Amino acid sequence: MPIKSYLAHPHSGKKNELIEALSSIEQCEVVAAQNKDVIILVTETEDTNQETILKEKLDTIGSLKLLAMVSGFNTPQNN
Amino acid sequence: MYTSITDRRKFIKKMAILSAMTAAATMFPGILFADEQEEGIPNGANLDWKKAPCRFCGVGCGILVGTENGKAIAVKGDPNSAVNKGLLCVKGYHQTMCIQSKDRLTHALVKKNGQYVKTPLSEALDIVANKMKETIQKHGKDAVAMYTSGQSTIPEGYVASKFMKGAIGTNNLDCNARLCMASAVAGFLTSFGADEPMGCYEDIDHADYFITWGNNMAEMHPVLFSRMLEQKSRRGAKIIDFATRTTRSSTASDRSILFEPQTDLAIANAICYEIINNGWINKSFVEKHCNFSKGLTNMGYGLEDNYKFKDKPSTIDFEAYKKFLEDYTPEKVAKYSKVSVKDIKYLAAIYGDPNKKVVSYWCMGMNQHTRGTWMNNLVYNIHLLTGKISQPGNGPFSLTGQPSACGTAREVGTFTHKLPKGVVTNEKHRRLAAKIWKVPYERIPAKPTYHATEMFRAVDRGDIKFIWTQVTNPLVSLPKTGRYRPAMEKDSCFVVVSDVFPTPTSDVADVILPASWHIEKSGLYGNSERRTQHWDKMVDGPGETTPDAWMTIEVAKRMGYGDLFPYSEENHVEEIYNEYRQFHEGAKHGMAPLEVLKKESGVIWPYVNGKSTQWRFNAKYDPACSNGENFHFYGKPDGKAVIWQRPYEPAPEVPDATYPFWLNTGRVIEHWHTGSMTRRIPVLHKAMPSAYAEFHPEDAKALGIRNGERIKVTSRRGSCILPASINERGLPTKGQVFVPFFDENMMINDVTLDAFCPISKEPDYKKCAVKVEKV
Numbered sequence: 086m087p088i089k090s091y092l093a094h095p096h097s098g099k100k101n102e103l104i105e106a107l108s109s110i111e112q113c114e115v116v117a118a119q120n121k122d123v124i125i126l127v128t129e130t131e132d133t134n135q136e137t138i139l140k141e142k143l144d145t146i147g148s149l150k151l152l153a154m155v156s157g158f159n160t161p162q163n164n
Numbered sequence: 165m166y167t168s169i170t171d172r173r174k175f176i177k178k179m180a181i182l183s184a185m186t187a188a189a190t191m192f193p194g195i196l197f198a199d200e201q202e203e204g205i206p207n208g209a210n211l212d213w214k215k216a217p218c219r220f221c222g223v224g225c226g227i228l229v230g231t232e233n234g235k236a237i238a239v240k241g242d243p244n245s246a247v248n249k250g251l252l253c254v255k256g257y258h259q260t261m262c263i264q265s266k267d268r269l270t271h272a273l274v275k276k277n278g279q280y281v282k283t284p285l286s287e288a289l290d291i292v293a294n295k296m297k298e299t300i301q302k303h304g305k306d307a308v309a310m311y312t313s314g315q316s317t318i319p320e321g322y323v324a325s326k327f328m329k330g331a332i333g334t335n336n337l338d339c340n341a342r343l344c345m346a347s348a349v350a351g352f353l354t355s356f357g358a359d360e361p362m363g364c365y366e367d368i369d370h371a372d373y374f375i376t377w378g379n380n381m382a383e384m385h386p387v388l389f390s391r392m393l394e395q396k397s398r399r400g401a402k403i404i405d406f407a408t409r410t411t412r413s414s415t416a417s418d419r420s421i422l423f424e425p426q427t428d429l430a431i432a433n434a435i436c437y438e439i440i441n442n443g444w445i446n447k448s449f450v451e452k453h454c455n456f457s458k459g460l461t462n463m464g465y466g467l468e469d470n471y472k473f474k475d476k477p478s479t480i481d482f483e484a485y486k487k488f489l490e491d492y493t494p495e496k497v498a499k500y501s502k503v504s505v506k507d508i509k510y511l512a513a514i515y516g517d518p519n520k521k522v523v524s525y526w527c528m529g530m531n532q533h534t535r536g537t538w539m540n541n542l543v544y545n546i547h548l549l550t551g552k553i554s555q556p557g558n559g560p561f562s563l564t565g566q567p568s569a570c571g572t573a574r575e576v577g578t579f580t581h582k583l584p585k586g587v588v589t590n591e592k593h594r595r596l597a598a599k600i601w602k603v604p605y606e607r608i609p610a611k612p613t614y615h616a617t618e619m620f621r622a623v624d625r626g627d628i629k630f631i632w633t634q635v636t637n638p639l640v641s642l643p644k645t646g647r648y649r650p651a652m653e654k655d656s657c658f659v660v661v662s663d664v665f666p667t668p669t670s671d672v673a674d675v676i677l678p679a680s681w682h683i684e685k686s687g688l689y690g691n692s693e694r695r696t697q698h699w700d701k702m703v704d705g706p707g708e709t710t711p712d713a714w715m716t717i718e719v720a721k722r723m724g725y726g727d728l729f730p731y732s733e734e735n736h737v738e739e740i741y742n743e744y745r746q747f748h749e750g751a752k753h754g755m756a757p758l759e760v761l762k763k764e765s766g767v768i769w770p771y772v773n774g775k776s777t778q779w780r781f782n783a784k785y786d787p788a789c790s791n792g793e794n795f796h797f798y799g800k801p802d803g804k805a806v807i808w809q810r811p812y813e814p815a816p817e818v819p820d821a822t823y824p825f826w827l828n829t830g831r832v833i834e835h836w837h838t839g840s841m842t843r844r845i846p847v848l849h850k851a852m853p854s855a856y857a858e859f860h861p862e863d864a865k866a867l868g869i870r871n872g873e874r875i876k877v878t879s880r881r882g883s884c885i886l887p888a889s890i891n892e893r894g895l896p897t898k899g900q901v902f903v904p905f906f907d908e909n910m911m912i913n914d915v916t917l918d919a920f921c922p923i924s925k926e927p928d929y930k931k932c933a934v935k936v937e938k939v
Contacts, residue, residue, distance in 0.1 A: 090180035092188055116181055118188065119196040125184040127177055155184040 087136050090155045093124040099148035100124070106146045112139050126152070178847060182254055195390075196241070196250055215242055215765055216699030217689045218256045219682040220836045222314075222564025223247060223385050224691025225256055226765040229683055231702050236260040236683060245765040247365060247695065253386040255836055258845045263681050263703075265844040267666055270707025273676040280676065285708040288675055289715065292632070293722030295658050295674075299630040305334040309619055309628045313635035314341035314566030314573045317687030318696070319740040320634065320713040321572035323729065325584060327716055330601035331725040335580045335588055335613045336628070340636040341573030342616035343927060344565040347531040349574055350924035351540020351562070354477075355548075355806050358752070358799025359574050362780040363523070363559035364693040364768055368392055370557025371523040373514050375404045377543060378428065378529020378930075380894075382412035383833040385527070385563055389413065404514070406431075407529065408828060408930075409858075409902055410895040421511070422897050425826050425931045427501035429535055430812035432542035433492035434501075435512040439549050440486055444516030446551030453795050454548050455802070456480045458488075458809035465534050465816035465919040469621050473922035480809060488809050502897075515546050521557035522547075527565060528830065532930050537923035538810035545807045553805075554782040554795060564692040566837075571690015575753075576744065580619075581612035584747040588612060600746050601728065615925035617642070617918050624651030632660040634712045635679065639669040640838035640908050643927045644918040646882040662712055667840045668908050678709045685711035686737040688761065694768045698741075698761035713740065751788035752798065815931045816919045819899060823879060823933035825863075826900040829912055830929075832893070839906035855907035856889040857936070860898045864890045869938055877901060879934045882914035901934060 095103040100122050107115045107126055112135070116125040130136040143152060188195050211230035218225040226245025230238040239260055243250035272288030273280040283291075299307050312324050316339070328337040352359045368374075368391045381389040393416060395401040405417040406428075414420035423431060439445055459475040466473075494508040501508075515522055524547065530539045543560050544553075552558040564570050577583050584600075586593030589610055598605040614622050620642060622628040631652075642648050652659055652672045661673035664681045684705035688698045713736060717729045731739045738758055745755045748769070756767040756776075768776035772787045781797050783789040789796035797805040819826055834852035835842040842848045857877055859869065869875055871890045876883050886903060896902045903912040917932040 088177055088180050090184040092184055114177065114181075116185075116197055121188075121195045123188055123195070125181055125188065125197070127180045127184070129177065155180075 087128075087130050087133065089128050089136075091126040091128070092153045092155060093126045093149060094151040094153070095122055095124065095148050096150045103146065103148040106148060110139070110142065182847060182851065185254070209237060211237055214700060214702050215244075216683060216702070217567060217691065217697040217766065218252070219259050219841070220255050220567060221385065222566055222569055222692045223387050224567060224689065224693070224695055224697060224766065225252055225387050226697070227252065227256060227259070229260060229702055234703050236263065236703055242765055247691070247693075247766065248387045251387050251390060254834060254851075255842060255848065258847055259841075260683065261846070262665075262841045262844040263684070265665060267844075268706060269663060269665060269670070269676060269678040270709060271678055272708065275674050285678070285710060288677060289718045290722060292660050292675055292677070293719045296630055296719065297723050299658065300332065303629050305332050306336055306613060307628060308332065308334065308630040309336035309614065309622075309632070311616070311619060311631060311633045311636065311638060312337070312339040312578050314339060314344065314564070314569030315635045316572045316578070316712060317568065317685070317689060317737075318571050318576055318744065319687065319737045320711070320716070321568075321576040321578045322584065322740055322744045323713050323716045323720075324634070325576060325578055326601055326728065327720045327725070329583065329588070329608050330597065330603045331720055331723075331728050333607040333609060335609050335611065336619070337578055338580045338614060338616045338619050339573045339578040340616065340638065340641060341566060341569040342579065342925060343532070343641060344528060345531060345569045345573065346579070346615075346924035346926035347533060347536025347540055347921050348562040350537040350921070351544065353799075354537060354923070355541050355544040355808065356781070356797050356799045357801075358780075360570055360694050361559070361561045361692065362554045363561055364778045365391070366778060367523045367557050367559055367561065368395060370521055371395070371401060372520040372557070373402050373404065373522045375406060375511070375514065375522060375524045376413060376417075377524060377526040378407050379525055379527045379563065380407070380411040380413045380830070381525065381563075382416055384831055386833060388563070389416070404511070406511070408897060408900065412893070421503060421507050424500065424502040425828070425900070426815040427497070427503070427812065428530065428539060429542060429810065430492055430497045431501050431503055431508060431511070432539065432546065433489060433810075433812065434494050434497040434508050435515060436542070436545050436549055437489040437492045438494065438509060438512030439516050439546065440489065442512070442516060444512075444518070445549050446518075449551030449795070450482075450549060450807070452793060453797060453804055454807050455804045456482060456485045456809065457806050461811055461813065463922040466617070466922055466925065467816060467917075467919050469625065470618070471922075475923055485807065485809055488811075492812070515550050515552065521555075522552055523557065524560045525563055527563040529930060531562070531926055532928050533926075534816055534919050534921055534928045534931075535810070535813060536921040536926050536928070538808070541808040541810050544805070548805055548807050554779050556779065562692075567691065568689035570692060570694065571688065571696060575690055575748070580615055583608070584744060585753075596747065600743065603728065617920055617925065617927055620648040620651060623657045624648065624654070626654070626656040628657060630658045630660075632662070633669060634662045637663070637667040637669045637838040637840055639672065640667065640911065640913065641905070642918070643913055643916040643929060644881050645911055646914040647918070662715060663840070664709075665840050665844060667838065677715055678707060679715070680705045680709045680711045684709060688737070688741060691766070695766040696755060696761060696769060697766035698758065700762075713737070815928070817880075817917055817931070817933045819933045823935045824899065825934050825936055827877065827879065827915060827932050827934040828896065828900060828902045828930050829905045829916060830902065832904045832906065835904070835906035837906065838908065843906070855886055855904050855910040855912065856892075857886045858889045858892070858894050858896050858902040859936075860896055860900065861890050862898055864888060867936060867938065869936075874939045876937045876939045877903065877912070877915055877934050878937070879915045879917070879932055881917065884910055884912050884915050885939055886910050886912075901936060905929070
């Protein structure tokens with residue numbers, strides 16, 4: 086059950102578009118900075134396979150310029 | 165350890181968000197996540213937001229606490245605070261979560277037949293007063309002592325000083341700021357004759373260079389570091405990290421320069437040598453505003469009980485000083501400092517460039533140093549030689565560790581040698597205190613007694629037979645706790661501990677008094693930039709918890725000093741502050757009236773004609789300057805600052821064949837000092853659950869130690885077992901071990917050395933010799 090956090094950097098002027106795109110993905114939780122062009126993205130997936138699929142999905146988002154991982158945790162599924 | 169979050173996945177997600185917020189704060193200074201700050205607020209909550217300074221570090225960030233139905237629900241940064249402009253660090257956001265801890269001290273506990281018995285507070289205070297009185301009758305007034313804190317509020321510190329020095333008539337009062345700021349105080353007094361920085365945080369908005377001396381600001385002063393990073397990205401300001409270990413600050417800086425422990429003394433002198441040798445000296449400034457002096461050398465290190473030292477300053481001339489610096493050419497210093505000639509010259513050139521504004525920042529690296537006063541003097545020398553001082557963006561700036569180390573310990577004066585204005589050795593200062601306190605002048609002793617380390621040595625020797633600690637946890641924070649823990653357990657000393665939570669110090673107490681936490685009382689703190697901040701009580705504390713100031717007053721009354729403490733329980737903070745303000749009347753240190761402090765998010769002193777003085781000693785900004793020149797260092801009788809001749813001397817204990825590593829101790833961003841509060845905040849405790857020992861990877865490889873393996877760090881005094889940390893948060897230089905001190909289960913201070921600066925009496929927690937073994 087991987088939980089990871091990232092700093093997501095949007096392309097110029099695309100912050101709201103990126104928030105919308107990330108928020109629409111079930112495994113994603115988004116916390117947007119109020120005053121800077123950066124978004125905290127927390128992903129929660131069932132396993133590494135699903136995580137890979139999610140990562141591929143994220144890579145297709147046009148408003149996303151850069152995704153930098155900050156932390157990663159793995160927890161037993163029953164917790 | 166109590167944990168209120170039961171859903172582990174939810175908790176981990178929270179931690180993941182926090183990690184990202186912390187990273188973002190380092191990369192994007194001033195970043196705000198308002199939605200997250202208010203996420204935990206219940207829907208429909210009708211919060212009453214009240215301002216306060218943060219409970220933790222000396223930066224003094226403004227916070228807004230949201231309360232509803234008598235409970236603190238949320239904390240956010242105060243956007244009106246000039247200090248943090250709405251930003252907070254992880255500790256700041258979560259501070260009020262510790263109040264609800266299940267093991268909170270809610271009632272007085274009195275030890276009877278080896279067991280703690282819940283006792284009505286009034287009865288416990290009777291016991292404390294009777295014991296104190298009886299001890300004085302039997303053994304004299306110097307057999308009782310109080311040990312307070314840079315986390316005590318201004319009124320708490322003030323009544324402690326009045327009680328001990330004015331009522332009882334003993335100077336047996338010292339505080340834990342001795343462990344963190346005393347060298348800064350001694351440095352300011354010897355160089356300028358007046359304590360505390362001349363500049364303010366607004367210097368950050370003007371400086372071209374920030375040079376941090378042994379100071380991991382990214383973790384210890386994160387909000388200020390964020391402000392520096394903002395200037396880095398906005399204006400191209402440069403940060404130079406000068407330290408003994410690679411940290412988060414180093415990696416975020418433009419340049420990281422590492423030096424061998426203790427050689428900062430030599431490098432500072434080498435910078436001065438270069439400034440003079442290259443003609444970068446500001447001659448007219450130095451001629452008009454500076455004198456040259458030297459003091460005694462080979463002072464020792466205070467390792468023996470009853471150690472005494474008094475410096476004997478003598479005047480020298482510029483030529484003698486220049487001659488002295490010949491021992492500190494970059495070429496000579498590079499040989500033992502492990503800093504290249506090129507890097508020494510690079511640092512000197514920054515200070516020497518007349519077109520660049522430079523602020524030097526430091527905190528424990530320079531202060532917790534057996535030559536801490538000298539080190540402070542030497543950085544002042546650099547700024548004085550170049551005239552880069554007391555101007556926006558130009559100045560030396562000693563940062564504080566605790567939230568009111570300046571406001572309470574230094575300004576109120578809760579040190580053995582201090583009074584609310586001046587020192588006990590000065591008759592004029594004693595007379596002023598006696599007048600305001602309405603006590604006979606003769607009652608205030610003229611001689612200082614025990615500084616912190618010597619106070620606990622006196623407990624061990626049996627000279628002190630009663631000690632009352634407030635807002636501090638010395639049995640985790642003192643150096644060489646292996647001596648002082650058994651000392652406090654001895655039957656020869658009656659121990660009273662006033663605190664919010666149980667600690668290893670309260671474990672040895674005869675009486676435990678339940679103290680109110682921060683927002684459960686009104687108070688005032690003073691931060692690093694001379695900013696005094698007031699807050700009103702926001703919530704009721706549990707059980708019989710009571711403000712420390714009021715408990716001191718109650719004991720004083722029981723001992724027959726009631727007429728000196730005529731304050732009311734409801735308004736004592738206001739009444740005490742108004743009395744205290746009288747000590748600092750005038751343009752040099754005027755404090756703002758309480759009604760102003762209630763409205764504003766803090767006010768910088770000197771507060772003159774309704775205005776804060778941001779840059780002292782500069783006639784353009786400081787109304788106290790009266791010599792008709794641009795600068796006036798009025799703390800000294802002749803209005804001139806002192807450039808000190810201070811040599812390099814080695815540390816008292818250096819690595820050898822048996823103990824081949826330096827031990828350096830310090831803090832981490834998640835925890836406040838000994839962890840008694842932050843380890844009860846689940847999100848912070850889980851983020852950093854235990855201490856660790858950092859190594860250089862090559863040392864770890866040579867010793868066959870892998871990350872996470874248990875290792876034993878041993879000195880001549882004791883040992884401590886911890887997990888190894890290799891290439892994780894920080895990276896010590898080869899031959900060095902770093903251990904944070906927040907973890908009471910891994911007592912690294914059993915290992916440290918109680919050597920101190922002979923002038924300031926501040927211990928050195930950054931340097932002693934240890935060996936390391938796998939267990």
